[in-house]
Amino acid sequence: MTIVFQLLDLVAIALFILGLHFLNAPSTARLGNRLAAIGMFIALVVVLVQTMGVGWWAIAIGIVLGGAIGVFAAIRVKMTAMPQMVALYNGAGGGAAALIGVVEYVVFLRSGGAALDPIVSVSLVVSMIIGSISFAGSIIAFLKLQELMTGRPITYPGHQVVNAIVALSVVALAVWFVASAGALPVWGFFLLLAAALALGVLFVMPIGGADMPVVISLLNSFTGLAVAVAGFEIDSELLIICGALVGASGTILTVDMSKAMNRSLTNVLFGAFGSAGGSEPAAAAGGAPQNVRSVSADDVAVMLAYASKVMIVPGYGMAVAQAQHSVKALADQLEKRGVKVFYAIHPVAGRMPGHMNVLLAEANVPYDELLDLDEANAEFPTTDVALVIGANDVTNPAARSVKSSPIYGMPILDVDKAKNVIVLKRSMRSGFAGIDNPLYELPNTAMLFGDAKASVDALTAAVKAL
Amino acid sequence: MTDVNHLLTLLTIFVLAIFVGFEVISKVPTMLHTPLMSATNAIHGIVVAGAIVATVSLFNSGGNDAGMTIVAIAAVTLGAINVFGGFSVTERMLEMFRGKGGR
Numbered sequence: 384m385t386i387v388f389q390l391l392d393l394v395a396i397a398l399f400i401l402g403l404h405f406l407n408a409p410s411t412a413r414l415g416n417r418l419a420a421i422g423m424f425i426a427l428v429v430v431l432v433q434t435m436g437v438g439w440w441a442i443a444i445g446i447v448l449g450g451a452i453g454v455f456a457a458i459r460v461k462m463t464a465m466p467q468m469v470a471l472y473n474g475a476g477g478g479a480a481a482l483i484g485v486v487e488y489v490v491f492l493r494s495g496g497a498a499l500d501p502i503v504s505v506s507l508v509v510s511m512i513i514g515s516i517s518f519a520g521s522i523i524a525f526l527k528l529q530e531l532m533t534g535r536p537i538t539y540p541g542h543q544v545v546n547a548i549v550a551l552s553v554v555a556l557a558v559w560f561v562a563s564a565g566a567l568p569v570w571g572f573f574l575l576l577a578a579a580l581a582l583g584v585l586f587v588m589p590i591g592g593a594d595m596p597v598v599i600s601l602l603n604s605f606t607g608l609a610v611a612v613a614g615f616e617i618d619s620e621l622l623i624i625c626g627a628l629v630g631a632s633g634t635i636l637t638v639d640m641s642k643a644m645n646r647s648l649t650n651v652l653f654g655a656f657g658s659a660g661g662s663e664p665a666a667a668a669g670g671a672p673q674n675v676r677s678v679s680a681d682d683v684a685v686m687l688a689y690a691s692k693v694m695i696v697p698g699y700g701m702a703v704a705q706a707q708h709s710v711k712a713l714a715d716q717l718e719k720r721g722v723k724v725f726y727a728i729h730p731v732a733g734r735m736p737g738h739m740n741v742l743l744a745e746a747n748v749p750y751d752e753l754l755d756l757d758e759a760n761a762e763f764p765t766t767d768v769a770l771v772i773g774a775n776d777v778t779n780p781a782a783r784s785v786k787s788s789p790i791y792g793m794p795i796l797d798v799d800k801a802k803n804v805i806v807l808k809r810s811m812r813s814g815f816a817g818i819d820n821p822l823y824e825l826p827n828t829a830m831l832f833g834d835a836k837a838s839v840d841a842l843t844a845a846v847k848a849l
Numbered sequence: 850m851t852d853v854n855h856l857l858t859l860l861t862i863f864v865l866a867i868f869v870g871f872e873v874i875s876k877v878p879t880m881l882h883t884p885l886m887s888a889t890n891a892i893h894g895i896v897v898a899g900a901i902v903a904t905v906s907l908f909n910s911g912g913n914d915a916g917m918t919i920v921a922i923a924a925v926t927l928g929a930i931n932v933f934g935g936f937s938v939t940e941r942m943l944e945m946f947r948g949k950g951g952r
Contacts, residue, residue, distance in 0.1 A: 399892055400869060406885050407876045413943040416888050420936040423895065427932075430898040438908030438921075442901050445922045449897075449929025456930075457937035465883060468938060472890050476931040479896045482924035486903040489917050493910040502856055603890055610896045611866075615859060617902050623859060624866040625895040631870025632889045636882060730879045737882035744945040751949050755879055 391429045392621050398422030399625060403632070409750045426621055449475075462745045463702055466734045467528035470521045470599045473606050477517025480609040481576070484511030487616065488572055491565055498564035506615035507565075508557045512579040513609035517602045519583025524599055527592045528734070534592025543653070546585045553578045590652065596735035597640045597651050604633020636736065643730035645782070645793030675811070678829040680838060683805050684845030687713075690767035692723045694759065696798055697739055698732055700773020700809070704835035707746040710772065713843040714748070720846070725752050727759030727769075727796050729777040760797045769801035773808075773835050779820045788818060804828040807838045884942045891935025897928025 399422045405415030431442070453472070460468045484507050491499055499507075526532040556575035559567050590598055611626025613619075641648045687693055695710060714724040726743060733739035740753055754762060763769065771778055778798040781788040798804055799822050806823060808830060822828055831838050877885050904921040 400873060402888070403870075403873045403885075403892075404876075406881055406888060407873075407878065409881060409943075409946045410948060412881055412884060412946065413940070416884070416936065416939045416943055419888060419892060420940075423891070423932055423936065426895060426898060430901050434901055434905040436905070438905050441908070441918055441922050442904055442925055445900070445904075445925025446897070446929045448922075449926035449931075450933040452926070453930040453932065453934025454937050457934045457941060460938065462942070465887075465938075465942070468934075469883075469887050469890055472887070472894075472931050472934045472938075475927040475934070476890065476893045476896050479900050479924045479928035479931065482920055482927065483896070483899050483903045486900075486907050486917065486921050486924060489914075489920075490903070490906050490910045600886060603886060603893075606896075607889070607893045610893045610899070611863060613896060613899045614863075615856075617899050618859075619899065619902070620859070620862055622895055622899055623863050625892050627863050627866035628870040628873075629889045629893040631867045632874040632885065635871065635874050636886060639879070639882075728880070735883055735886070736879050737884070737886075740880045741883050741942050741945070744942070744947070747945075747947070749949040750880065750946050753880060 388429050388433055391425055395422040395426040395429070396621065396624050398425070399628065403628065462742055463705070463734075464529070465738060465741060466596055466599060467525045469735075470524045470528065470595075470602070473599065473603050474518045474521030474525070477514040477521060477602070477606040477609060480514030480606065480613050481511050481518055481579075482514075483613055483616070484508070484514065485576065488565070492569070498566065501561070501564070503616055504561050504565050506612045508560050508575070510609045510612035510616060511576065512553060512557060513605050513612065515576060515579035516583035516586065517605040517609060519580045520587040520598065520602050520605075521583075523584055523587040524595050524602065527587075528595050530592075534595075536591045537588045542585070542589055546582070549578055549582050549585055553582055586652075594644075594651050596731075596738075597637055597644075597648070599735070600633050600636040600640060601648075601652075602633075604630045604637060607631075607633055640731065640736055643736065643794065645790055675823045676829045678805070678831055680831060680841040681845050683829075683831055684842050684849065686768055686803060686805070687717055687722065687770070687842065688720055688846050688849050690717075690722055692725070692762070692766050692768075693717060694725050694727050694754075694762060694766045694769045694798075694801065696727045696729075696769055696771045696774050696778060696796055697743070698729075698772065698774025698777065699734065700775075701835055702733055702739070702742055702773070704773065706772065706836035706839050707742050707748075709836050709839040709843065711743075711746040711748055713839050713846065714752075716843055716846045725754050725759070725762065727762075727798075728753050728755060729774070729796055730756060730794070732774065732777065756794055756796065760800075763797045763800040766801040768803045768805060769798045771798060771804065771806045772839065775808075775820055776818065778822055779818065780822055781818065781820070785821075790818060798822060799825055799827070802827065806830050807835050808832060809834060884939050887935055887939045887942070891932055891939060894928055894932030894935055897925060897932055900924035900928045 398418045402415040402419030405411040607626045607629030614622030780799045782790045782793045782795045
């Protein structure tokens with residue numbers, strides 16, 4: 384019978400890998416997710432059948448309760464809130480890994496306290512620590528993104544010293560646990576758990592809200608690692624492989640995101656970026672008023688209606704104004720007149736990579752109209768009108784030319800190469816990085832001031848009236 | 850599980866799985882990174898299998914401690930949230946992705 388179970392686990396693992404493989408194209412992605420879900424179903428049935436017997440009711444309560452909460456949240460969540468939803472699910476996984484450590488420790492105590500096998504003691508304590516950091520850190524990330532707590536970095540004098548002390552105590556207690564083969568006093572074990580949870584909180588607190596997606600992705604890879612290590616603890620290849628897959632994926636995404644924001648991972652994690660006292664207020668208030676040209680919605684409507692190719696450049700501002708459905712309506716009007724409409728999506732548009740694609744998909748924009756950075760940059764020189772909606776830093780040409788600029792070297796959308804650039808903006812406030820955008824002063828650029836959604840609706844009405 | 854050979858086998862599996870992960874994931878375009886993140890998230894929900902195993906060994910270890918039973922149930926619950934929530938939300942996102950011909 385064991386052989387059958389092992390073969391079924393192998394099928395599940397193959398389905399996970401195939402599922403991830405099919406996630407590489409939008410046309411097969413749904414199939415990929417379903418294959419992975421089938422793999423999960425098989426794996427769970429196998430473990431349930433194998434362990435059936437004592438304690439089944441406790442397991443049943445957990446699965447029904449967790450399944451209901453998970454599905455309910457998945458149905459209710461707004462697409463704009465996706466980053467914090469991912470953070471919560473991730474925290475749940477990390478929390479489960481941490482609690483497994485606690486349960487296994489109590490089982491060991493009840494067994495009469497013979498020395499723990501070194502492999503078990505190391506993996507128990509490591510997966511509990513990483514799981515706790517991931518759990519506590521994800522909850523702070525959720526609170527920041529949900530704006531239940533300030534998105535600004537929370538720092539105080541010497542916070543890095545405090546973090547270092549907590550981190551060192553975690554390491555010291557873990558070494559004690561392993562060296563004593565699990566025979567340290569019970570308070571020592573629970574102090575370790577508390578210190579690891581505290582470390583998760585302290586680690587995420589000083590990181591700004593805009594950097595949270597990088598943190599979520601990093602914590603995702605942490606949870607993967609915790610799961611893999613838990614696999615060593617309970618001797619399960621399934622957990623080891625799944626954990627390793629997720630750990631690798633989280634690492635890739637973390638590195639990609641830091642690159643797209645032109646920052647090193649160390650700078651994201653320890654730089655407290657966007658904190659008060661940086662260049663932000665000085666650049667915004669002290670800079671000379673920019674010399675910009677303002678236009679009316681009617682003028683822009685004429686320009687759009689008689690263009691042959693229009694590129695829409697959406698940014699986080701569009702998502703905040705919930706303007707994606709209005710943008711789609713405008714695109715429909717233009718397409719009706721024979722204008723070709725595309726969308727240029729920067730890797731960090733929205734609140735995490737690919738988030739803008741999800742938001743536009745929700746508004747029924749077909750994915751073949753969405754161009755990534757390289758595709759879009761190839762199109763700008765032949766674009767008649769680039770319509771920038773709520774995007775700022777990712778269109779800043781200073782990233783290409785001004786060596787002293789903090790965003791120098793960041794990959795940007797070459798919006799300025801289009802024949803005409805229309806920027807929809809609420810006011811002349813600078814973007815997240817607090818830098819003036821010379822794009823706005825170029826002769827081929829004009830500004831349409833106002834709320835993004837209201838402006839787009841006005842454009843749609845004006846195009847319709849032509 | 851003191852067998853060194855067994856540990857080496859597990860380590861081999863672990864390292865190879867990391868390489869497979871890097872290969873497969875690096876081919877996913879940015880456009881799909883949000884659903885990718887929630888799908889991988891659901892996959893590490895396999896931790897619920899570990900929670901089930903731990904719960905069973907808790908019950909087999911004798912002793913009848915309501916507090917610990919709640920901890921075990923919480924572990925299974927958190928893992929189940931991760932699995933069911935992760936796959937559902939990924940499905941919800943992906944069903945919105947449509948090509949031009951697909952409508």
